[in-house]
Amino acid sequence: MRQEWSLKVIHHPAVGTLDLEYTDFDLPGDPHVSIVTYTAAPGSPSADGHVLLASWAQTRKAAAQKADGPADQRRG
Numbered sequence: 001m002r003q004e005w006s007l008k009v010i011h012h013p014a015v016g017t018l019d020l021e022y023t024d025f026d027l028p029g030d031p032h033v034s035i036v037t038y039t040a041a042p043g044s045p046s047a048d049g050h051v052l053l054a055s056w057a058q059t060r061k062a063a064a065q066k067a068d069g070p071a072d073q074r075r076g
Contacts, residue, residue: 005021005022005023006021006022006023007019007020007021007022008020008021008022008038012049012053014052014053014056015048015049015052015053016045016049017045017046018040018046018049018050019040019041019044019046020038020039020040020046021038021039021040021041022036022037022038022039023036023037024036025037
């Protein structure tokens with residue numbers, strides 16, 4: 001399994017620059033498929049940006065679910 005950490009800089013319009021470490025994990029049985037993970041250093045501005053984006057995504061998801069209403073009410 002390959003595990004090499006590298007750095008990627010992403011410029012996000014809402015939270016600014018995110019400095020993220022990432023690595024590729026090869027999947028057993030298929031050398032052409034891998035999982036990429038991104039992490040930010042704890043306590044860094046990039047970690048704060050991740051928290052803000054996660055909170056924003058959760059808020060949007062909750063608002064969308066509320067707008068849809070319960071499934072049994074939509075069948076009406």
